[in-house]
Amino acid sequence: MARQCEVCGKKVQMGNRVETRGKAKYLGGVGTKITGITRRKFVPNLQKVHVTLPNGENRTMRVCTACIRSGAVRKRVRVKPFELSDPKAQR
Numbered sequence: 001m002a003r004q005c006e007v008c009g010k011k012v013q014m015g016n017r018v019e020t021r022g023k024a025k026y027l028g029g030v031g032t033k034i035t036g037i038t039r040r041k042f043v044p045n046l047q048k049v050h051v052t053l054p055n056g057e058n059r060t061m062r063v064c065t066a067c068i069r070s071g072a073v074r075k076r077v078r079v080k081p082f083e084l085s086d087p088k089a090q091r
Helices: 065-070
Strands: 013-021 033-042 046-052 058-064
Touching: 046 065, 058 065
Parallel strands: none
Antiparallel strands: 013 033, 046 058
């Protein structure tokens, strides 16, 4: 499962790199021309993330940034956040 998101399945896609040359008509030129089309890869932005699974297990996964931002995965909590003590108990 190389270069593929383990959550959404996003993977490498093929496309074209289009090279143009010339001056645009609205700038006074004769128009832009396509001078070359070559194949290229669109690679997803994958990150290795420590994730807490729904069953409570912690695991390292390769996840795309879109899944991280959307909240599709829950990052592992390394240190339990501090808790404020009850203010009535201090008095």
